[in-house]
Amino acid sequence: MVTFLPSRPGRLADVPSFDRGIGGAESNVACALAAAGHRAAWVSRVGADGFGDHLVEAVAAYGVDTSLVRRDPARPTGIYFRTATDRDTDVHEVAYYRAGSAASAMSPSTVPCDGLPAGRILHLSGITAALSADCLALLHELTAPRAGRPLISFDVNYRPGLWRGESAGVLLELARRADVVFVG
CATH class of the missing domain: 3.40.1190.20 (Ribokinase)
Structure with missing residues (x-):
């Protein structure tokens, strides 16, 4: 942005x-x-x-x-x-x-997970999860356990002004699905 x-x-x-x-x-x-x-x-x-x-x-x-x-x-x-x-x-x-x-x-249909470049690390942010239900669905798809998935780096990056409801449970779930978590 x-x-x-x-x-x-x-x-x-x-x-x-x-x-x-x-x-x-x-x-x-x-x-x-x-x-x-x-x-x-x-x-x-x-x-x-x-x-x-x-x-x-x-x-x-x-x-x-x-x-x-x-x-x-x-x-x-x-x-x-x-x-x-x-x-x-x-x-x-x-x-x-x-x-x-x-x-x-962004959603699983607009950002196909199998179409992403192969990399060692995929970095994601809690900000993306806050943008829309479709963005959250995308993050769920990207962090799902699967063969060949890269290491997931997740920055909680909590921004209260972006959330319109429950954030703690959503961010905790995404953090638990990640391999490396940054809290800030």
């Missing part, structure tokens, strides 16, 4: 301008791995819009394989705005605009 970071500290209501960047737990991990010299691929859905263009181009510029990123002509690319973190209190505002986004339409 596209991230808008403030040009200076302050409440979202008071920040005069924002700088555009790339965001998203999975794409950030892929970019960091590629920058460190590892092969990495990012599988997602973005809108057929300028923000989607920006994301695919920016992530690919890190050396990440983006060939499995799909463009959704009917749904926009997700975005979010955040304030600068107050280092003393770690207080910041976040405004997510991801409901109805292209990524929220």
Whole structure:
């Protein structure tokens, strides 16, 4: 998703301008791995819009394989705005605009699990599980025990603002199905 970071500290209501960047737990991990010299691929859905263009181009510029990123002509690319973190209190505002986004339409039918590139590790995030019932079904499919499944790396990445109901049980179940779990 596209991230808008403030040009200076302050409440979202008071920040005069924002700088555009790339965001998203999975794409950030892929970019960091590629920058460190590892092969990495990012599988997602973005809108057929300028923000989607920006994301695919920016992530690919890190050396990440983006060939499995799909463009959704009917749904926009997700975005979010955040304030600068107050280092003393770690207080910041976040405004997510991801409901109805292209990524929220990921499902086992739009991201076929057997069509993913063979890799040693598949990194997933609890944020994806929060986007929609279809996204949660996709994560259940990807984490299901099966022969030849890669190691599953799961970042709980709990974001209360994205959940519309029970999150603890869902995230715990996904964490138990993973081989490596990050809690943050």
